[in-house]
Amino acid sequence: MSSESSRSRIPEAVLARAPKVLLHDHLDGGLRPATVAELAEQTGYEALPTADPVELGRWFRDAADSGSLVSYLETFAHTCGVMQTEEALVRVAAEAVEDLAADGVVYAEVRYAPELFVERGLSLDAVVEAIQAGFAEGERRVAAAGGRIRVGTLLCAMRQHARALEIAGLAVRYRDAGVVGFDIAGPEDGFPPTRNLDAFEFLRTNNAHFTIHAGEAFGLASIWEAIQHCGAERLGHGVRIVDDIKTDSDGTVHLGRLAAYVRDRRIPLEICPTSNVQTGAARSIGEHPIGLLARLRFRVTVNTDNRLMSGCSMTSEFAALSEAFGFGLADLEWFTINAMxxxxxxxxxxxxxINTVIKPGYAALR
Structure with a gap:
């Protein structure tokens, strides 16, 4: 990477001011603990492990540190449980925008699965419209405070269900109202992306964008199917692409055909370091494949995934990576431009x- 890589760790105060771009962030994984507790009381949700915000925040992080994607996903029962009214959805969306802007994020794509918020009778359209109203309110608050952020929405279909085509239609219907793309999420193992080929064909024929969660809990087959069968433009996580990269004892690196294809085609990897450690996709930040993938110049981007469950922010992810791999400001700017x-x-x-916010922002930090 850059010549800055050998320098001392970047102060977190500097990292906090760096402009950031976030492509992989789940709305229901980023609530403020206090908001979860307050919404539970307001909506009559009684299943929280504790109502104390500090203890609740700690519980989410501890429960997510399981090493299993399936167990990690179980924590979402509580956040989704309190997000079943229009008022709750507006509030959560607006607060997410405020929190991201406070972290220096200038552009974010925030994703969620509309089908998870209809338990109390909301329609899919009502869910989308409430969240879009919340994002607009959050952007208004940030602008009023002198900040700047733009938020796009990704609609997810849950891969273990059978509503992908329906959600894809929803994404196309609302693409002029702030919905910028589509995704499938949920457990990878046993639910390959090819189960949803009709949805991806519909999106392609409608010139719509989509990413696919692939290469997180499952390996190369998931990535191959996502790209070659489904036509994914980006890979949600994608870290298991390292399974197709071999390193000799002398340090010589050999890319398999799939890894070479991903790199050559500049297919973006939406990498979420802390989350990957929690779900067992990487053993530690220091052993995370992002170091090798960045050195090999894959289209690497850095993301938070679920800020509540991982107890992280873009600033903390940058700080952890800078400490583990010696990434300097030039490297972090590269990640940010990759994402944009x-x-x-x-x-x-x-x-x-890129030209009016990111590059001047990083230049001002040097």
């Missing part, structure tokens, strides 16, 4: 954010 280039936003606006 890969955003599901039109070319002119991507270029504008």
């Amino acid at each position: 280039k890969s955003a599901f936003l039109d070319f002119d606006r991507r270029l504008d954010i």
Whole structure:
């Protein structure tokens, strides 16, 4: 990586001011613990392990540190449980925008599965409209405080269910109202992306963008199917691509055909370091494949995944990576520009954010 890589660790105060781009962040994985507790009381949700915000935040992080994606996903029963009214959805979405802006994020794509918020009778359309209203309110608050952030929405279908085509239609219907793309989420093992080929065909014929969770809990087959059968533009996580990379004892690196294809085609990897450690996709931050993937110049991006469950922010992810791998500001700027280039936003606006926000922002930090 850059010549800065050998320098001392970047102060967190500097990292906090760095402009950031976030492509992989789940709305129901980023609530404030206090908001979870308050919404539980307001909506009559009685299954929380504790109502104390500090203890609750700790519980979410501890429960997510299981080493299993399936166990990790179980924590979402509580956040989704309190997000079943329009008022709750508006509040959670607005607060997410405020929290991301406070962390220096200038562009974010926040994703959620509308089908998870209909338990109390909301329609899928009502869910999308409430969350879009919340994002708009959050952007208004940030602008009023002198900040700047733009948020796009990704609608997820749960891969273990059978509503992908329906959710894909929803994404296309609302793409002029802030929904920038589609995703499938949920347990990878046993639920390959090819179960949803009709949804991906529909999206392609409608010139719609989509990413696919692949290469997190399952290996190369998941990545191969996501790209070659489904046509994914980006890979949600994608860290298991390292299974197709071999390193000799002398340090010589050999890319298999799939890894070479992903790198050559510049397919973005939505890497979420802390989350990957929690779900067992990596043993530690220091052993995370992002070091090798960045050195080999894959299209690496850095993301939070679930800020509540992982107890993380973009700033803390940058800090952990800088400490573990010696990444300097030039490296972090590269990750950020990678992400902005890969955003599901039109070319002119991507270029504008790179040239007027990201590059000047990093230049000011040097």
